[in-house]
Amino acid sequence: MSVPATDPAVYAEYESKWSSLPDTEEAWLARAREVSEVLAKDAAQRDQENKSPRAEVALLKHAGLTKLLGPKKYGGGEQPWSVGYKAIREVAKADGSIGMLLGYHLLWSTTANVVGTPEQADRTSQWIISNNYFVGGAVNPRDSDLKIVSDGDDIVFTGNKFFNTGGVVSDLTVLEGVLDGTQDHIFALVETRQPGIQFAHNWNNIGLRLTESGGVKIDNVRAPWANALGWDPASKQPREDTLKIAFPTLLLPTIQLVFSNFYLGIALGSLEFASKYTTTATRAWPFGGDNKESATDEFYILERYGNFFAHLRATEALADRAGEQLSSLYARYQNDKAALTPRTRGEVAEWVASVKIVSTDVGLRVTSGVFEVTGARATASKVGLDRFWRDIRVHTLHDPVAYKNREVGRYALLNEVPEPSWYT
Template identity: 70%
Template sequence: MATNGASNGLTFKPNGEGASIPQTDPAVYADFEKKWAGKLPSTEAQWVQRAAEVAEVLAADAAVRDRENKSPRAEVALLKYSGLLKVMGPKKYGGGGHSWSVGYKVIREVAKGDGSLGMLLGYHLLWSTTANVVGTPEQAERVANLITSNNYFVGGAVNPRDSDLTITSEGDEIVFNGVKNFNTGGVISDLTVLEGVYAGTEDHIFALVPTAQPGIQFAYNWNNIGLRLTESGSVKISNVRAPWSDALGWNPQWQKPDPAVLGIPYASLLLPTIQLVFSNFYLGITLGALTFAARYTAKHTRPWPYTPDPNPAATDEFYILAAYGNFYAHARAAEALADSAAADIAALYARYPSADLKARSQLSARERGVLAEAVAAVKVVTTDTGLRVTAGVFETTGARATAAKVGLDRFFRDVRTHTLHDPVAYKNHELGRFVLLDEVPEPTWYT
């Protein structure tokens, strides 16, 4: 039965009752399930190549799927078949065992073919490793086993800006209730990360729960201009329960945050980690736009005839060549900056391993802040470059490239949509204080 939402007037349905919602059929990718079965990549180069193969498959009909806006059940199945969901999972549970430096490259590669799927993969990798940052070592081990061994896809109903999910305690369980205006990938997920405020406090709790339960109800209302296949619509949470032992970083006996886990700078690493996820799928979308546009120009764009010195082909036009050269230079610079920050994050996690609480406690606020500013620089550059390139390629492709059937517009719409997630102006401001005053930012839910 459908249930009505609170003041927003939305209609919510449990996941099982959303079967009537248009969705893609995993059977279309059955051949890839057979092709990749039991053939997990090993080296970094192999993982990036596998991601490139997935991107090529997704790019073939990305414009059509974007217009149809069907729930991407098949595309998430493709990610599962490819093994990409497990690139950072522990090897002992069947994962790739790689660090974020590889995870970010895989996200970027998939986003070249389809920004929505690059975003879904990025959020999945973040939620899959959340327990490593804000959980106890025991919780992190349990979560890694659960997700990697089962090849689960993880969505998230997390939006700390709004106090829209409350948590109460009933014996050995915590109970979630409320509405999240945005959740990412929940409709097509196996597990959902819930986040809310524990009643009577200002403390937040993260916990992973199975998605397929009556208390998780979706509005199926994601119909935005970009990233249309991310299922980022609203979700209603009604009496969803989890054991206190699954409250990440909390002491289940005392029902309070564990200061050795959540009371140290290490716990706030989750924020720069996901901000670099954002930048990498922005960058992937940008590089995908550049490749797509260059192929279109070479094949379809006509030279401008009304000039004293007409060229025989668009690829001979000075202004087109200069524009592509400039786009390429800025994209390469952004890529190098992103790889540098990714190496910094991977090195930091290696220096302070999540399984060692004593090591975690050694991370200083200053070291965490310097990393956050390195990530902020990437966010600024990939936002500026992404918007400039994905809009600018229309000047190098011509008026006919604006046709819906071409699909060039999806790159700009995707970048434009997510770069509004949090104001990039504040990243510029933080960087200004860092450069001029040698100040690192106080950790927030967006820094």
């Protein structure tokens, strides 16, 4: 099925401009800001056109951001997640959809590091990084699980997912399902462009319009048992050392913090966008009895910007702290996974849950509140200020934040850490 898509040729110049990877945190974040500046030029127009983002994914590849977390020996940046989160945030400032795609890619491209064996992690990293592949995922716990059957040296996936993210524009797709006759889940990466992966092309929501998050049918898609992450291909059983430890469950707080960082990036972007509009187009109110020459002299406008900025600054500090906490777990336990205790894992998960709560609350308040300081004319479609609220509103419904409030409440009141789940 042919669908409208953006043309990667529009960003061809950046392939040579960014021919080498950054080598420090500061340089990586500078590269992410460069990408953000490119995307900001026509973000509103691209949002309205709603084309499949093939060009935007090519831009991420040209910039090397798709390799940011990968090992240096295969051509990656080998940066910690704390840097990855900041890069996601920078890209999301200009375009929430592309910030989200980058975040999901970084998560899926490192899945083998979390739930796989060391050999699988190394082999998967080489596969992704050396080819500069973009990774999507058809993993949605709210749907029925994909069915997996064993067929010789292969596992075979079949089923449907109502949501998948980035799959249409991906090179590889993460599949997840349950092995027939058991309750055991298996993750595996497969090549996206094959007849058994059939996209519905039905993503037409009010926000995050360029994320290609529509449905997908998985029809007898094969993967070798050797690619069943965390499983022994000889015995076709889960490896004992991955069944009884907390480390593989880090996948969930890792992706929850991905969410919070692109929420935060979107909110920061909305304030930056609004401030440019206010200083150039918003007019002072002439009927208040305390008339000002300029909108930037209005007390209520200054007060709102100050309040929004302070709350975003606090959220950013909290997000950075949580990113550092999670990165420290990976650094400490990647080579000694069994040593990570459920309690230590749970305490970091509560840092992540706290960020999710605050970034949701502040993000929604800022992205809707910026209209109060820009004025009625800022609601015009050509301005594009509405896309920030639409983007953050759509994804903050991913899993109810009320449950995160309850979870943190149990931690604060009863000193209980959460049991790992698909959302915790």
